[in-house]
Structure formats: structure tokens, C-alpha cells
Amino acid sequence: MMLEVKKFYLILHPRPAYLIGSGRVGEKVNFMAASWVTPIAEEPPLVGVAVGVDSYTRELIDFYREFTVNVLPMEKLNSIYYAGTRSGRDEDKTKIVKPVKGEKVQAPAVEDAIGVLECRLYSSVEAQDAIFYVGEVLTARADERVFDERRGWDTARVDIPLHNWGRGFYGLGRFQMAKS
Numbered sequence: 001m002m003l004e005v006k007k008f009y010l011i012l013h014p015r016p017a018y019l020i021g022s023g024r025v026g027e028k029v030n031f032m033a034a035s036w037v038t039p040i041a042e043e044p045p046l047v048g049v050a051v052g053v054d055s056y057t058r059e060l061i062d063f064y065r066e067f068t069v070n071v072l073p074m075e076k077l078n079s080i081y082y083a084g085t086r087s088g089r090d091e092d093k094t095k096i097v098k099p100v101k102g103e104k105v106q107a108p109a110v111e112d113a114i115g116v117l118e119c120r121l122y123s124s125v126e127a128q129d130a131i132f133y134v135g136e137v138l139t140a141r142a143d144e145r146v147f148d149e150r151r152g153w154d155t156a157r158v159d160i161p162l163h164n165w166g167r168g169f170y171g172l173g174r175f176q177m178a179k180s
């Protein structure tokens with residue numbers, strides 16, 4: 001029997017959990033966890049993220065019109081959880097998640113990130129309790145010890161956390177090739 005599911009999005013998880021950096025280094029800086037993140041287009045390179053309307057991140061992206069998407073390894077899971085369960089309005093999250101200035105944007109990236117997309121706001125869609133921000137990726141970089149351009153992440157060396165709601169987080173699990 002198929003179960004009727006009210007929270008449809010549970011069906012689309014597990015999804016990788018990233019950190020969104022917003023604000024401007026030297027002024028206001030914030031990070032929030034986000035798993036509702038998706039590539040959209042290659043030319044120009046566009047990425048989308050759904051951000052809750054009440055979040056501090058929303059306020060900062062609206063104001064500074066830049067953001068970063070940061071990939072952290074499983075070992076940094078606590079930083080992701082921390083940034084996803086508190087608001088930067090109440091707490092300075094840079095006590096736990098260390099910022100560095102972006103190369104092409106003034107928004108913060110995460111010092112410990114193994115992958116970073118630096119984005120300039122391209123467009124946004126108001127969608128009830130969320131805003132879907134589309135960012136143009138101005139530069140993207142990944143740690144060469146665990147990533148190469150041809151094959152992507154070396155999952156034998158690095159584990160990227162996947163969020164699965166009440167069941168917590170998973171690693172990427174064992175690598176498997178699809179049959180062609």
C-alpha cells in the first residue's frame with residue numbers, strides 16, 4: 001500500500017545539507033543550513049535555494065544581493081546542525097562557523113568548506129513561506145584532495161551529509177555505478 005503523505009518534501013529527502021553564507025564580511029555575516037538547494041542552468045551558471053521568509057538569511061540576501069553555498073564534510077555535521085537550528089538574529093553563528101571573505105563576492109564563505117559556490121543574486125521567486133533565490137555562480141571551487149573536475153567528489157575519501165528529517169543524517173554510503 002502506498003501511504004498518502006502530507007509533508008511531500010519528506011519524499012524528496014535525503015538531500016545534501018549545505019551552509020548558505022549571507023551578509024558582507026566586515027559588516028553583517030550569517031550562515032544557515034539548507035538542503036533545498038539545486039543547480040538550475042549551466043549557461044549562465046545558476047543555482048537555486050529556497051529560504052524561509054522569516055529567516056535572517058532572507059533579510060541579508062535581500063539587502064546585500066549575494067550569497068555562498070558551502071559544502072562541508074560529515075565531520076562538520078555539528079556546524080551544519082548548529083547553523084540550522086538557530087537564527088543569526090539571536091546569535092552570532094561565526095563563533096562556531098568561521099567565515100572567510102569570498103573571492104568574487106563580499107558575502108562570507110565557510111573557512112572549513114570543501115566546496116564553495118559564490119553567487120550574485122540573479123532573480124527570486126516569492127513562494128508563500130519561502131523565497132526561491134536564484135544565484136549566478138561567479139566562481140566555484142572544491143578541495144582538490146577529494147574532488148576532480150571529471151568525476152566530482154571522491155566519495156571514498158569524503159562523506160557529505162544528507163539530511164533525512166527525523167532519521168537524522170546519512171553519509172553518501174557506498175559508491176555504486178549504474179548499469180548502462
Ligand SMILES: Cc1cc2nc3c(=O)[nH]c(=O)nc-3n(C[C@H](O)[C@H](O)[C@H](O)COP(=O)(O)O)c2cc1C
Nearest residue numbers: 032033034035036051052055056057084086087088
Ligand atoms: C539540515 C537542515 C537543512 C535545512 N534546510 C533549509 C532550507 O533548505 N531552507 C530553509 O529556509 N531553511 C532550512 N533549514 C532551516 C534553517 O537553517 C533555520 O531556519 C535557520 O535557523 C535559519 O537561520 P537564520 O535565521 O540565521 O537565517 C534547514 C535546517 C537544517 C538543520
